[in-house]
Amino acid sequence: xxxxxxxxxxxxxxxxxxxxxxxxxxxxxxxxxxxxxxxxxxxxxxxxxxxxxxxxxxxxxxxxxxxxxxxxxxxxxxxxxxxxxxxxxxxxxxxxxxxxxxxxxxxxxxxxxxxxxx
Numbered sequence: 308x309x310x311x312x313x314x315x316x317x318x319x320x321x322x323x324x325x326x327x328x329x330x331x332x333x334x335x336x337x338x339x340x341x342x343x344x345x346x347x348x349x350x351x352x353x354x355x356x357x358x359x360x361x362x363x364x365x366x367x368x369x370x371x372x373x374x375x376x377x378x379x380x381x382x383x384x385x386x387x388x389x390x391x392x393x394x395x396x397x398x399x400x401x402x403x404x405x406x407x408x409x410x411x412x413x414x415x416x417x418x419x420x421x422x423x424x425x
Contacts, residue, residue, distance in 0.1 A: 326351045327417035332395035341371060341384070342391035346416075349392060349399045353413035363407040 328350055336343040348370075352360075368381045371388075375381040386403055393399045400411035 324355065327354070327415045329395065329416050332416065335395050336391065339388065339391055341374070342388040344371060345385075345388050346392040346396055349396055349401065349410075349413075350416050353399055353401075353410060354415040356410060356412040358412070360410040361407060362410065365407075367407055 326347065328347070332346055333343065336346055364378060364382060367385060368375070368378050371385060372378070372381040375384055389401065389403065389408075393401065396416045398414040398416065400413045402409045402411075
């Protein structure tokens with residue numbers, strides 16, 4: 308079995324700000340590991356952005372390119388999987404370009420729930 312270790316700061320962040328996920332989106336992407344990873348990352352990141360964030364291709368490759376031997380092969384694979392992730396998260400505002408990806412503040416993939424007291 309594989310294990311994942313979270314550093315204390317990341318674990319605390321997840322506890323304070325849970326990641327909103329659409330169960331149907333997770334089911335849809337369950338057999339597409341990179342697309343699921345991208346969806347989870349976008350769901351975690353986009354709704355808390357306060358301003359646009361530019362990420363370079365090497366940075367994206369460092370995070371998602373584990374199964375790809377070269378950056379030039381990674382780019383089209385990432386673009387294809389990003390499209391699948393965005394299909395189940397239509398509110399995600401991400402643009403790919405020559406330099407990498409531009410993430411824009413976006414609505415959460417899950418609508419907030421209002422809990423009434425009493």
